[in-house]
Amino acid sequence: MGNQKLKVLLGATALAAVAGHSTAGEFDGITLQAKLIGGQQYEALYARIAEWEAATGAKVEVISKKNHFELDKEFKSDLAAGTLGWCVGSNHSSFASQYPNLYTDLTPYLSADFIAEYVPANIAASKIGDALVMLPRAQFDVSALYYLKSVYADADNQAAYKAKTGRDLAPPDTWEEYKEQAIFFTDAPNFYGTQYAGKDEAIVGRYYEMVIAEGGQLFNDDWSPAFNSDAGKRALSWFVDLYQAGAVPPGTTSYLWDDLGQGFASGTIALNLDWPGWAGFFNGEDSSKAAGDVGVIVQPQGSAGIRTGWSGHHGFSVTEACDNKEAAASLVAWLTNEDSQKLESAAGPLPTRTAVWEHVVASAEGDAYRSEVLKAFQAAASHAFPAPQTPYWIEATNLIYPELQAAILGDKSIDDALADAAEAVDEMMQENGVY
Amino acid sequence: MSRFRPPAWFVLLLPAIIILAAVVLIPLILSFYSSFTPYKLTRPETLYKWIGTFNYEKAMKSVHFWSAFGRTVLLLTVALNLEMLLGLGLALLVNKVTYGQRALRTIMMFPMMFSPVLVGFQFKFIFNDNVGLVNNALQSLGLTDRAIPWLVDGQLAFFSIVVAEMWSSTAVFAILILAGLFAVPRDPIEAAKVDGCTPWQSFRHITLPYVMPFIYIALAIRSLDVARAYDIVQIMTNGGPARRTELLWTLIGRTGYVDAKMGYANAMGYISIFLAIIFTVYFFRKLNAARSELGMAG
Structure with missing residues (x-):
């Protein structure tokens, strides 16, 4: 009792x-x-x-x-x-x-x-x-798309884009369109279409969400690597194409979040997929040259109709x-x-x-x-999904990111880079007794 | 039955032995032992699983490890030589100064007072391709109209790291060589002057042999430093991009602390120690040779 x-x-x-x-x-x-x-x-x-x-x-x-x-x-x-x-x-x-x-x-x-x-x-x-x-x-x-409103309001840009693509110039809703616009806006070295995190977990996270948006997976259910696939290759080619076209600052492979935030705030980047914590900074008169010119929309979708959302x-x-x-x-x-x-x-x-x-x-x-x-x-x-829930996530990212960089910088082909990354991750998972 | 009495020398040495064992020997033994286990920081139980020489074999077969090893040797060779030449030049110039030499010596030591992490951040900014000082200066002067990727291109990134290393440590050479220059006796130099030697001849045959022991001491100290280079490179490039600037300790540091694979990291560490030992032995031999040339050996 x-x-x-x-x-x-x-x-x-x-x-x-x-x-x-x-x-x-x-x-x-x-x-x-x-x-x-x-x-x-x-x-x-x-x-x-x-x-x-x-x-x-x-x-x-x-x-x-x-x-x-x-x-x-x-x-x-x-x-x-x-x-x-x-x-x-x-x-x-x-x-x-x-x-x-x-x-x-x-x-x-x-x-x-x-x-x-x-x-x-x-x-x-x-x-x-x-x-x-x-x-x-x-x-x-979760990241949404920040953009400079002035580049879309510019009449010359609108006319040139229409003439080039036959479409009206508006903030992109697909990653393919995003890439096209980023290349279109670039006027290096003074102005770049976009930028991305280029190392450590940051680039693998971005790649991961792009693989999902392309309809693929980073890992299979047994945690063996699944990114050496068509979707994985399409996702990586997005990063490679932008770099090879010079639409991102050449140092982007060494950028992390702070560099990206400062970059967009310098007013020299048109499109920027970034975190919510930067919203105030980007529009602050004291902190950003882009203040008053910042637009924000939901992040674009990949070819599978899925939006990124790491x-x-x-x-x-x-x-x-x-x-x-x-x-x-x-x-x-x-x-x-x-x-x-x-x-x-x-x-x-x-x-x-x-x-x-x-x-x-x-x-x-x-x-x-x-x-x-x-x-x-x-x-x-509403499109968000977490990082892969494996204890070996960070270890896997450390094996994947140098290979992504190698493809981006042209040291390896996309196929070779992904094959090498998948082999390294597979070996690591086996060594850890995952399967 | 008489009680065991340890010899007096042992008792007197005991505190030193205990401290040395605690701070040097035990960590060394533990880390050496763990290099034969799959020890992961996040899974303490793995410390007790013996896997023999698996980690060593893995490191010996790893292309990434050996390229990092090679790159570290290259950095050592290039950075040490350049620092030595600049340090020697700086010391010779400062030695000529008669007024304000103390102030100059103090100023010369400023870079040594900066934490390597700070130096890394400073040069990361200076060489940043977009907002960095170097590119802005080059573009403003009309020398280039593109953003040079200092920290991305393999050779340029290596150059940038060497510059940062030199900036922070040339003073070590300068100070030690300056001390050597103070110790050079005046008589043989004046005798050489009387005998009609050129300034180059008296430098080459009198001053240089006297400062050589100091140069070798500086080389030995700095070779250990550079063989362990980590902070500056970690901040500036983190060994990347695409492993283009990966050095031994950025690789080992990432393996041990980020991937938590301490067993494997320790195995790589023990192989790398040979590098430091080889350079130290080499420079000490050179030091002894230089000293015996001056009749100081013994």
């Missing part, structure tokens, strides 16, 4: 906690250690931790604050050294699958209704197998080794609840809860640019 009572009590406490309305003093005396992603843009949310502490009586001790790449190394060191005494960690959908045993399944600590309040695609991307290893915060990333989101996880998983789950739920997401998304990042999406779209009314951005990214989000 007593036991039954305790169970009911515990259940009620957990439910109250996950709804973000924690019961006073329910976690009195508990201290949770946390390793969180650091950066000015995240501090506003962390200020809410004090409210959770006051509400529950628990204490949070942030023992590490670093960017995700540094945190990733730290988590790997922790796994290697067995120093897993901490409870809450920042996570990212592109990294999560690398540490399948580090984080616990949050499902037992949350109600189904609470989980249903998140955008289903984001929840799906937060799982490894059936285990919900993180709760997504309002830091969701996405990622930040989240919070609870370690398997944590002694106070309930308290930790309550903190994680608090940091991603409706109020927290409203706070974070007010500064620009995209939310991962349905109600918060509605809230941000409504609150942008009257601001034409912000409304355009949100509409574009809401559409973009």
Whole structure:
């Protein structure tokens, strides 16, 4: 009887906690250690931790604050050294699958209704197998198409494009059209049609979404490489053609996100597939020469009629080794609840809860640019899919990207580059005992 | 029964032995052992699986590893020689200065005070094809009308890395050679002057032999540095594009920390150590030869 009572009590406490309305003093005396992603843009949310502490009586001790790449190394060191005494960690959908045993399944600590309040695609991307290893915060990333409105409004451009292609000049809806327009707009070295991330995970991610848009897959169901296919070759030729035509800056193979952002903001790039976090920067008078000239639409589609949509989101996880998983789950739920997401998304990042999406779209009314951005990214989000959920994703990208670069720079043919990349990935997967 | 009493020398050395074992020996043994395992940072249990020389065989058969090895040797050779020549020139010039030499010496050491990571970022910007200083200068001066891909073209990227290495470390040579120049006795130079030697002859036959030991010490120190070159290259090109600037430690660093394959990375590391050992032995032999030429051997 007593036991039954305790169970009911515990259940009620957990439910109250996950709804973000924690019961006073329910976690009195508990201290949770946390390793969180650091950066000015995240501090506003962390200020809410004090409210959770006051509400529950628990204490949070942030023992590490670093960017995700540094945190990733730290988590790997922790796994290697067995120093897993901490409870809450920042996570990212592109990294999560690398540490399948580090984080616990949050499902037992949350109600189904609470989980249903998140955008289903984001929840799906937060799982490894059936285990919900993180709760997504309002830091969701998917790329939409930014473009300079002036190049489309230019009468000479319109006439020349019409004469050349027989079509009216408008922002592209297919990647083929995008390529054609990028080559058309280029006036090197002063103005380029487009640019793309050229190394590391970044270029493989872009290639991955292009393969999907072309109707292919990066991996088969058994995780053997599937990109050495017609769709894979078509996807790679998009990158190669643009480079060989000189429609991208010659240094694009060494560009990462910051270089791309600065490039578009310099007003010398016509078309730019990029993340939502740049929207304010691109249109800021102080930060961008393109300010006032930026248009945003949903990302184009490939020949298979599928739009690109490689996405990622930040989240919070609870370690398997944590002694106070309930308290930790309550903190994680608090940091991603409706109020927290409203706070974070007010500064620009995209939310991962349905109600918060509605809230941000409504609150942008009257601001034409912000409304355009949100509409574009809401559409973009509906086509989103996560990075392949394998612990060997990053390792695979390190094998694939030098081969993509070799094809782009003309060191290898597309066929040879993809054959070599597929062979290397196949060997790596086998070595890791995947199949 | 008498208690075991260790000899006094052993007791006195014990703290040093313990510290050396803790900071040098144990990590060395552990990393050497792990090179015979498929150790992955994310899967600690793999540390206990013995796979023999698999990692070494894989590295020995890897084209990427040997091209990185070759490229590192090339960088070592080119960068060290150029740094040595520039450092020597710089030291000779500064040695001639009679007023403000101290200030000049301090200024000369500025690049050494920069973190290599910062140097990498600085030169990455300078050589950026779109917004970089070099291309903008060349285009403004009308020397070219295209964006030169400094960090993309294999040879240009290698050149850019050499420039960054030289900028940050020529001062090492200059300072050490300058110290050597201070130690050159005046008498033989003046005697040579009286005997009618040209400035080149007195430099070649008197000054240079005196500074040679200093040059070899600088070469030995810098060869170890360049053989471990990582930070600047990692920032400027990350070994790319298409592995065109891949050096040993960018490859090993990525394998160990990004791919988390520590066992394989350690195996490659141990093979690479031979490179450092070979260069160090070579320069120390040269150093001894130079010293014995001056009658300083022993």
